[in-house]
Amino acid sequence: MIRLNPNLVPADGLQYTNPDGVAITAPDFRQLVAVVTEYRRLGNLPRGNPELEITEQLCKAHPRLCIRETSRTRLARVQDYIETVLTEKAANRLRRVEADEQLQRAKICSACRFNVNWDKKCPPCGKKLFSRMACLRPYDPLKGQTCSQVGDELSVAVTLRNQDQSTLVPTECWRHKK
Numbered sequence: 001m002i003r004l005n006p007n008l009v010p011a012d013g014l015q016y017t018n019p020d021g022v023a024i025t026a027p028d029f030r031q032l033v034a035v036v037t038e039y040r041r042l043g044n045l046p047r048g049n050p051e052l053e054i055t056e057q058l059c060k061a062h063p064r065l066c067i068r069e070t071s072r073t074r075l076a077r078v079q080d081y082i083e084t085v086l087t088e089k090a091a092n093r094l095r096r097v098e099a100d101e102q103l104q105r106a107k108i109c110s111a112c113r114f115n116v117n118w119d120k121k122c123p124p125c126g127k128k129l130f131s132r133m134a135c136l137r138p139y140d141p142l143k144g145q146t147c148s149q150v151g152d153e154l155s156v157a158v159t160l161r162n163q164d165q166s167t168l169v170p171t172e173c174w175r176h177k178k
Contacts, residue, residue, distance in 0.1 A: 002059055004029050005067045008150060008164040009177055016054045020045065029054070063087070064164055067151075074118040075125055077151035082133050085156055089136065095161035096137075105158035105174045106139050109147070112170065115154065119144040150175065 014032045015025045024039060026032035036050040059066040063084045067077070088094050097105070109115050119126030126144060138155035145154045149168045157163055158174075165177035 002055065002066050004055055004058060004065055005151065008065050008166050010062055010065065010164055014054075014058065016057055018045075019048075062164065064152075073121075074116065074146055074148070074151075075122060075129075078118045078146050078153045079129060081152045082129060082136075082156065085136060085160070086132065094136075096159050097161055102139050102158050106142055106154075108172060108174055109142055109145070109154045109158060112147070112173065114148045114169065115142075115145050116148045117144055118146040118153070147175075 009028065013025050013027060014029060015023055016032055016036060017023050018036065018039065020043075022039070024032065024035050026035050032054055033050045036054060037047070039045075040047055040050070055066075064081065067080070085094070096102075119129070130143065133153065133156060136156050137159065138153070139158050140155060142155040142158060146152065147154060147157070147169065150157075150164075150166055152163075163175055166173075166175050167177045169176050
């Protein structure tokens with residue numbers, strides 16, 4: 001089963017397109033479900049399952065917002081993140097930030113209390129994942145570290161444009177939702 005990561009929100013907010021073609025936006029998942037439910041009630045539309053429908057649509061449009069229920073460990077979360085980024089790369093959808101911005105982001109992450117190692121408990125797993133992500137040109141000083149709030153691999157995340165934003169990271173974080 002897949003669910004939305006409540007710690008992440010796309011830069012442009014959460015938007016769902018109802019089956020009748022109406023786009024509905026809200027600042028978070030709970031409010032989006034409430035607005036869709038109310039919209040359907042007022043319009044005499046079939047209630048359906050708004051939570052499931054919204055989750056499926058958002059996860060398809062923004063895979064990085066989603067968590068597989070079985071992904072509980074840091075390593076599993078990082079593996080999911082790297083696989084998602086590799087899929088984006090294969091589809092030629094990765095966009096990088098300039099080197100000076102990568103450095104600025106890396107400095108912020110290096111000093112952050114949520115920056116934790118993910119590769120220590122299973123060195124063979126880490127080695128295998130490092131070889132998979134080599135084509136992503138990670139920022140080496142952050143290799144093997146993850147944001148415990150967001151779950152991405154920091155050496156890759158700091159290099160990419162259009163990263164999702166979070167309200168659970170410190171305000172000085174480059175991913176903090178303003």
